[in-house]
Amino acid sequence: MAKLNYNHLYYFWQVCKSGSVVRAAEVLNLTPQTVTGQLKALEERLRGNLFKRQGRGLVPSELGQLVFRYADRMFTLSQEMLDIVNYRKEASLLFDVGVADALSKTLVSRVLETAVVSGEPVHLRCFESTHELLLEQLSQHKLDMILSDCPVGSSLQEGLFSVKLGECAVSFWCCAPPSLMPFPECLRHHKLLIPGRRSMLGRKVLNWLQSQDLAVDILGEFDDAALMKAFGVANQAIFVAPTLYGQEHFSREGIVELGSIDSVMEEYHVIFAERMIQHPAVQRICNSDFSQLFTG
The missing domain is CATH 3.40.190.10 (Periplasmic binding protein-like II)
Structure with a gap:
């Protein structure tokens, strides 16, 4: 019996993971025609169809699902092996x-x-x-x-x-204090920059503003904390940053703390x-x- 061509199996695995021959070909830096030819060779070796038509696309057949389960375990383990070797x-x-x-x-x-x-x-x-x-x-x-x-x-x-490594409170900062109004009322009278709402901190800040019934003028949302601070300084807008970091570094730049919100914490986690x-x-x-x- 002829041995299994693992390149063909790898191409099949990539097609299943990518969802189409075209996307798999892009990942593999091959032409779709080449990938299709390799799949046909694998089907001949396994004596069965690995895909079936569903609408305009292809989905794994029963044989394809079986082969994919084994291929997924094989190539996932091989990648883990390379991770360890390549430390x-x-x-x-x-x-x-x-x-x-x-x-x-x-x-x-x-x-x-x-x-x-x-x-x-x-x-x-x-x-x-x-x-x-x-x-x-x-x-x-x-x-x-x-x-x-x-x-x-x-x-x-x-x-x-x-x-979880830890958490710290956040404060509102501004290069030029907008008014002598107490915090948080002063937030109503100045342009505000906040972390992007896709981030956990951004959602927490928005929820806090709503809980305080503050009608604020949000000038922008920033995924990058350093860019938010730089834009805030350049445009004299209020921005959000960790309290501890700001108290240590911002005073030398003429940036003042308007107020902190201990109920909103910026969390730090490692994921592996x-x-x-x-x-x-x-x-x-x-x-x-x-x-x-x-x-x-």
Whole structure:
């Protein structure tokens, strides 16, 4: 009996995961005709049809579903094996981290400092994006860990774990105080910048504003915390930032705190796949005590 061509099986797996031959061809950097030809060769080897028509598209047949279950286990395990083998890049420990763009980069950098220790060179690579896109990259084994403002439910993301590192209160800041009105009444009389409502903090701030019955003029929503601060300073708008970070850094820039809201906390979580539990950098971060960082 002829051996199974694992390239053909890999192409089939990619078609099932991508949802179409065209999208799989883009991932594989092949032409759709080439992918179709490889699928036909696999069907001949397995003596059955792997797909059936459903409307204008293709869905796996019963045989296709069976083959996909085995292929998915095979290629997922092979990717995990490569993750473990590729921990080391040259003489350094490779550590790919995704950072949610809504988080304070100063606080994030202090968390990441714990992953770097003397005597064990670490090659740290950081990528910034939204929580949703980072989760997708983590599930595709493109990242080792995520720093985000919200946890992940194990029931929704099988094989992923999250650890809460800490939380800190947030304040409203402005380069030029809009008025002598008390907080939070002053928010009604000035342009306001808030974190994007796709982030956990953005939704919390919006809920707080509604609970205070504040009719505010929201000039913009920002996924990137550093960009929100820069835009706020340039346009003399009120913006949101962690209380501790602002009190430490903003005074030298002429930025004043209008008021804090202790009921709204910016949370910091690390999210990682089960296979990364033994990664030394992940262990150091998860086992570190960040209480002093988040409480000042």
